Amino acid sequence: xxxxxxDGREVSFDENKITEAIFKAAKAVGGADKQLAMELxxxxxxxxxxxxxxxxxxxxxxQDAVEKILIEKGHAKTAKAYILYRDKRTRMRDGQxxxxxxxxxxxxxxxxxxxxISNSPSAKMLQIASAASKSYYLNRLLPEHMAxxxxxxxxxxxxLDFYGTTLTCVQIPLGKxxxxxxxxGHGYIRPPKRPASAAALAAIILQSSQNDMHGGxxxxxxxxxxxxxxxxxxxxxxxxxxxxxxxxxxxxxSRAGAQVPFSSLNIGTDTTxxxxxxxxxxxxxxxxxxxxGENPIFPNIIFRVKEGINFNKKDPNYDLxxxxxxxxxxxxxxxxxxxxxxxxxxxxxxxxxxxxxxxVMSNKCGPEVTDGRGNLSFTTVNLPRLAIxxxxxxxxxxxxxxDLIDLTCEQLFHRYQVQGKLRVKDMPFLMGQGLYLDSDKxxxxxxIADVIKxxxxxxxxxxxxxxxxxxxxxxHGEGEESQILGEEIVAFMRNKVDKAxxxxxxxxxxxxxxxxxxxxxxxxxxxxEYGLIPGVxxxxxxxxxxxxxxxxxxxxxxxxKIEAIYHKYTNAGHISYVExxxxxxxxxxxxxxxxxxxxxxxxxxxxxxxxxxxxxxxGYLGVIGGDTCPVCSMxxxxxxxxxxxxxxxxxxxxxxxxxxxxQRVAHL
Numbered sequence: 001x002x003x004x005x006x007d008g009r010e011v012s013f014d015e016n017k018i019t020e021a022i023f024k025a026a027k028a029v030g031g032a033d034k035q036l037a038m039e040l041x042x043x044x045x046x047x048x049x050x051x052x053x054x055x056x057x058x059x060x061x062x063q064d065a066v067e068k069i070l071i072e073k074g075h076a077k078t079a080k081a082y083i084l085y086r087d088k089r090t091r092m093r094d095g096q097x098x099x100x101x102x103x104x105x106x107x108x109x110x111x112x113x114x115x116x117i118s119n120s121p122s123a124k125m126l127q128i129a130s131a132a133s134k135s136y137y138l139n140r141l142l143p144e145h146m147a148x149x150x151x152x153x154x155x156x157x158x159x160l161d162f163y164g165t166t167l168t169c170v171q172i173p174l175g176k177x178x179x180x181x182x183x184x185g186h187g188y189i190r191p192p193k194r195p196a197s198a199a200a201l202a203a204i205i206l207q208s209s210q211n212d213m214h215g216g217x218x219x220x221x222x223x224x225x226x227x228x229x230x231x232x233x234x235x236x237x238x239x240x241x242x243x244x245x246x247x248x249x250x251x252x253x254s255r256a257g258a259q260v261p262f263s264s265l266n267i268g269t270d271t272t273x274x275x276x277x278x279x280x281x282x283x284x285x286x287x288x289x290x291x292x293g294e295n296p297i298f299p300n301i302i303f304r305v306k307e308g309i310n311f312n313k314k315d316p317n318y319d320l321x322x323x324x325x326x327x328x329x330x331x332x333x334x335x336x337x338x339x340x341x342x343x344x345x346x347x348x349x350x351x352x353x354x355x356x357x358x359x360v361m362s363n364k365c366g367p368e369v370t371d372g373r374g375n376l377s378f379t380t381v382n383l384p385r386l387a388i389x390x391x392x393x394x395x396x397x398x399x400x401x402x403d404l405i406d407l408t409c410e411q412l413f414h415r416y417q418v419q420g421k422l423r424v425k426d427m428p429f430l431m432g433q434g435l436y437l438d439s440d441k442x443x444x445x446x447x448i449a450d451v452i453k454x455x456x457x458x459x460x461x462x463x464x465x466x467x468x469x470x471x472x473x474x475x476h477g478e479g480e481e482s483q484i485l486g487e488e489i490v491a492f493m494r495n496k497v498d499k500a501x502x503x504x505x506x507x508x509x510x511x512x513x514x515x516x517x518x519x520x521x522x523x524x525x526x527x528x529e530y531g532l533i534p535g536v537x538x539x540x541x542x543x544x545x546x547x548x549x550x551x552x553x554x555x556x557x558x559x560x561k562i563e564a565i566y567h568k569y570t571n572a573g574h575i576s577y578v579e580x581x582x583x584x585x586x587x588x589x590x591x592x593x594x595x596x597x598x599x600x601x602x603x604x605x606x607x608x609x610x611x612x613x614x615x616x617x618x619g620y621l622g623v624i625g626g627d628t629c630p631v632c633s634m635x636x637x638x639x640x641x642x643x644x645x646x647x648x649x650x651x652x653x654x655x656x657x658x659x660x661x662x663q664r665v666a667h668l
Contacts, residue, residue: 001013002056003056003057003058003059003062004056004057004058004059005058005059010056015041015045018041018044018045018062018066019034019037019038019041020037021066021082021085022037022040022041022066022070022078022082023037024085025070025078025079025081025082025085026075026078026081028081028085029077029078029080029081031078040069040070040073040075043069043073044062044065044066044069047065047068047069048061048062048065051065066082067079067082067083070082129161130161131161133160133161133162133163133165134160134161137160137161137163137164138150138151138160141163141164141418142163142411142414143414145407146407146410146411146414149404149407149411152525153382153385153521153522153525153526154381154382154385154404154407155379155380155381155382155404155407155408155411156379156380156382156518156521156522157377157379157411157415158377158378158379158380158460158518159214159215159377161214162214163377163415163418164415164418164419164422165422165426166212166213166214166419166422166426166427166430167213167214167215167374167375167376167377167419167427167430167452167455168213168214168215168216168358168374168375168376168377168378169213169215169216169217169218169262169354169358169374169375170209170213170217170218170372170373170374170430170435170436171218171219171220171352171354171360171370171371171372171373171374172205172206172209172217172218172219172371172372172435173371173372173434173435174202174205174219174221174222174225174226175221175224175225175228176371176434177201177205177433177435178191178192178198178201178202178225178226178228178229179191179228182205182429182433183432183433184204184205184208184429184433185208185428185429189201189204192229193229194229194233194237194241195226195229195230195233195237195238195240195241195242196237196240196241196244197229198226198229198241199226199241199242199244199245199248200244200245200248202219202222202226202245203245203248203249203252206219206249206261206263207252207253207254207261208429209261209429209430209435210254210261210262210263211254211429212427212428212429212430212431213427213430215262215356215358215374215375216262216263216264216354216355216356216358217261217262217263217264218263218264218265218266218352218353218354218355218358219264219265219266220266220352220370220371221266221270221352221371222265222266222267222278222282223267223268223269223270223275223276223278223279223282224269224270224275226275226278227270227272227274227275227277227278228274230274230275230277230278231273231274233277235277235281238277238278238281239281239284239285241281242278242281242282242284242285243285243288245282245285246282246285246286246290246296246298246299247290247291249261249263249296249298249299250290250296250297250298260297260298261298262298262300262355262356262646263298263299263300263355264299264300264301264302264353264354264355265282265299265300265301265302266302266304266337266352266353267279267282267283267301267302267303267304267334268303268304268305268306268309268310268317268320268321268324269304269306269309269310269317269339269349270317271309271316271317276317276320279317279320280320280323282301283301283320283323283324283327283334284323284327286301286327286331286333286334287326287327287330287331289331289621292616292619293614293619293621294614294638295331295332295612295614295621295638295640295647296331296333296647297640297646297647297648297649298646298647299355300333300335300354300355300645300646300647301333301334301335302334302335302336302337302352302353302354302355302605303320303321303324303328303334303335303336303337304337304339304351304352305321305336305337305338305339305340305595305599306338306339306340306349307340309339311340311599322588322592324336325588325591325592325595326585326588328591328607328608329583329584329585329588329591329608330583330585331612332607332608332609332610332612332640332642332647333607333647334607335355335575335605335606335607335645336595336598336605336606336607337351337352337353337604337605338598338599338602338603338604338605338606339351340599341567341568341599341602341603341604342568342602343567343568343571343604344361344604347361347368350368350369350370351370352370352371353573353604353605354573354645355645355646356514356573356644356645356646357511357512357514357573357574357575357605357644357645358374358375358511358572358573359571359572359573359574359604359605360373360374360375360455360456360507360509360572361571362507362509362571363454363507364501364505364506364507365453365454365505365506365507366437366438366453366454367437369437371437372435372436372437372438372439372454373436373437373454373455373456374436374455374456375455375456375457375458375572375573376415376416376419376452376455376456376457377412377415377416377419377457377458378412378457378458378459378460378511378513378572379408379411379412379458379459379460380459380460380461380462380511380513380515380518381401381404381405381408381459381460381461381462382462382463382522382526383401383461383462383463383464383466383467383489384462384463384466384467384470384522384523384526384536384537384542385522385526385530386400386401386404386467387466387467387468387470387471387536388470388526388530388533388536388537390470390471392470392471392472394471394485397471398492401489401492401493402492402496405459405493405496405497405500406496408459409457409459409496409497409500409503409504409508412457412458412459412508413457413504413506415457416452416457416506419448419452420447420448420449420452421447421449422447422448423444423445423446423447423448424439424442424443424444424445424446424448425444425445426448427448428444431448431451432444436448436451436452436454436455437451437454438450438451438454439451453506453507454507455507456507456508456509456572457506457507457508457509458508458509458510458511458572458573459493459496459497459500459508459509459510459511459572460510460511460512460513460545460572461490461493461510461511461512461513461545461546462513462515462518462519462522462542462543462544462545463522463523463542463543464476464486464489464490464543464545464546464547464566465477465543465546465547465548465549466535466536466537466542466543467489468482468485468486469535469536470533470536471485472485475535475543475548475549475552476546476548476562477548477549477552477554477558477559477562478552483562483565486546486566487565487566487569490510490546490566490569490570491569493510493569494510494569494570494571497509497510509571509572510569510570510571510572511545511570511572511573512544512545512546512566512570512572512573512574512575513544513545514544514545514573514575514644514645515541515542515544515545515644516643516644516654516657517654519541519542519544519654519656519657519660520540520541520654520655520656520657522542523537523539523540523541523542523656524540539659539663540655540656540659540660541656541657541659541660544644545566545570545574546563546566546570546574547563547576547577548562548563550579550660550663550664550665551663551664551665552665553665553668554667554668555667555668556578556594556597556667556668557597559576559578559667560576560578560594560597560598560601560603560606561601563576563603564576564598564601564602564603567602567603567604567605568602568604573605574604574605575605575606575607575645576598576603576605576606576607577606577607577608577609577642578594578606578608578609578667579609579610579664579665579666579667580608580609580610580666580667581610581611581623581666582610582611582622582623583610583611583612583622583623584608584610591608594608607642609641609642609664610623611623611639611641612639612640612641613637613638613639613640614637614638614639614640615629615631615632615634615636615637615638616634616636616637616638617629617632617634617636618631618632618634620632624637624639639651641653641661643657
């Protein structure tokens with residue numbers, strides 16, 4: 001008479017539901033006999049009566065009974081269909097339960113998957129939508145084996161909530177948009193004529209593109225693209241335009257008001273008077289800071305280092321290189337990209353990076369250019385887990401790694417197919433205004449598959465250090481043998497990814513993952529599964545990509561030499577840092593020596609780290625060790641640090657990144 005639901009409620013028993021479930025399973029394998037379904041239902045009822053003797057049973061017990069009867073009565077195919085249907089319904093229920101739990105948490109405080117998210121009402125609403133999207137994609141869209149790999153923590157599908165709605169990032173062709181004008185939704189915006197207008201439109205372009213995407217927005221040639229609007233203009237007017245531009249990028253919000261755009265600018269190689277004026281005044285405005293002297297968070301400025309242009313004393317832009325070093329030694333930005341690295345030099349002046357480390361260059365499907373291209377999506381493999389499971393058996397490790405990369409490439413291709421079905425009108429600014437390469441050839445209702453083939457699909461990795469400890473007992477900073485194995489592992493992954501490029505005829509690349517939200521997810525799951533393993537699962541985070549563990553004492557030059565080896569393999573993006581105890585403003589020569597050594601060791605992209613603390617009360621800028629300002633004793637302190645590539649204030653770091661920050665040691 002009664003049945004116990006999964007939530008504990010007792011409701012009236014309805015045998016018709018059993019009949020309908022059996023009939024649906026039968027139809028799934030070609031059956032059409034409703035009478036037989038009713039007869040099988042009677043068999044199920046007899047079994048339940050015998051088993052429970054009139055007592056109350058639950059939904060799961062009924063489903064177990066259906067499976068048993070179907071198999072015993074010789075209906076194996078129907079039983080299999082019923083089991084698959086039951087599993088699908090379980091996944092849907094689990095998804096709904098996960099969603100409700102996630103919404104409850106978000107209503108208290110937004111999660112901190114990235115440190116650019118506020119705790120505002122719009123941010124909460126966006127994250128509730130995000131939670132619903134993730135549940136939908138995992139339980140309805142993704143093939144089961146791919147969804148399970150993500151759920152179990154073998155892989156991590158980044159930005160899962162945007163799986164089928166947009167792309168990751170793009171290098172925006174700023175020069176083209178400023179020259180021709182554009183329409184961001186309410187009418188045509190004509191080309192600018194003066195620095196202030198050009199800078200204002202550049203900010204609007206970043207914001208408009210960010211609203212169409214979930215990842216970073218970058219200008220690969222900001223100095224050259226802005227130069228035409230600076231010719232014959234007084235220095236002060238250029239400075240004011242750059243200052244306003246920086247203010248805008250730290251105050252105007254995108255993504256439904258939830259965060260400011262993830263903006264990056266590449267500068268430093270334009271040697272014309274107008275181009276030099278852009279670089280100089282942008283750096284000076286960034287050095288001055290925001291209205292009270294606060295450290296700007298955005299844009300992430302990337303100074304492009306190149307011999308013959310700015311690297312040596314006789315180079316025309318050497319003074320700008322020196323200025324970039326001075327500003328970086330106070331403000332953490334700019335970071336430095338090396339155009340003469342062995343893997344960058346073949347592309348001449350085309351290379352551009354993004355703040356999180358993304359690099360998009362080679363192109364299986366068209367021209368090898370930077371403008372108008374970006375990463376479509378990326379998925380990270382859990383290296384430490386594979387190493388733990390291998391139990392120091394390298395053959396087992398490599399076989400598992402090979403299989404997992406194959407799965408990851410398959411999943412990325414699945415996502416590419418989903419993305420390719422989107423239409424131009426789904427991304428009205430990015431595609432409709434011709435930002436993406438060849439998108440200007442499409443009509444609003446055209447799908448974008450022929451355009452996004454120019455983008456990249458990236459396989460990422462995390463925790464090389466922990467994987468090496470699990471395999472050898474030492475990470476790559478502790479011994480030459482581990483360093484050799486580390487390089488072999490990353491070279492193996494790159495080889496697998498290159499083969500995927502040929503197999504799928506798409507731009508598969510290897511990424512040194514910028515693990516932020518992921519940093520703590522994998523290690524928590526692995527600690528639960530495999531216990532506390534010293535050096536592997538005994539902290540709240542896995543070490544970022546190929547980096548030396550942040551708590552390991554090592555010299556600046558040894559760290560650079562060890563990590564530099566991995567840059568050439570990670571063609572989707574990479575970054576290395578050295579950590580100082582304080583802003584090195586009084587030793588700029590040492591900073592220049594460090595950057596020169598990075599170039600010498602064949603790094604592609606790198607930066608310097610140190611604490612930047614700012615008192616909101618009196619404006620004191622420096623390292624504040626305690627909880628109060630040493631000048632005015634106020635406790636309203638803004639602490640800026642670099643996280644994965646971008647800057648952020650530490651209250652926006654997640655728990656894993658907080659622990660990483662606390663464990664960072666300076667490099668001597």
